[in-house]
Amino acid sequence: MKKTSLLLSAILILAITSISQAKPETIKPGLSYFAEDYVTTDRISEITVEKNFEEVFKNYEYFESVYDEKKRVKIFRAYKRGDVVLTEYYSYDSSGKLKEKKVEKEGKATETITF
DSSP: OHHHHHHHHHHHHHHHHHHHTOOOSSOOTTOEEEESOEEEETTEEEESSOBOHHHHHTSSEEEEEEEOTTSOEEEEEEEETTEEEEEEEEEEOTTSOEEEEEEEETTSOOEEEEO
16 A cells, blocks of 8 residues: 555656646747746756746746747746846757857846857
8 A cells, every 4th residue: 555655656746747847748939938937957948837928927927938940949038027037049059959048137238158
């Protein structure tokens, strides 16, 4: 009985973890996808569970990802009260590795990070 409960708990934790870090199911290049949360992996920020704009716009803070034709994040934005407070632009080399990240923060100069 204890083994079954432990196994079910482990499966539930894995399911919740994978859902909270999921990309949108269908990605169309150039379209905006919105969420209430985001993750940063390998210096690239990306939304978690996609929601309709109407669902996230009512929140104090929400996030946006725009993808390229290879389903990689090319633009990430953070919003507060509907205003953009952070924008990150990503460019990749021919092998698909992150080459450059441009960061625009509200009220600050654009920072370019080359990898």
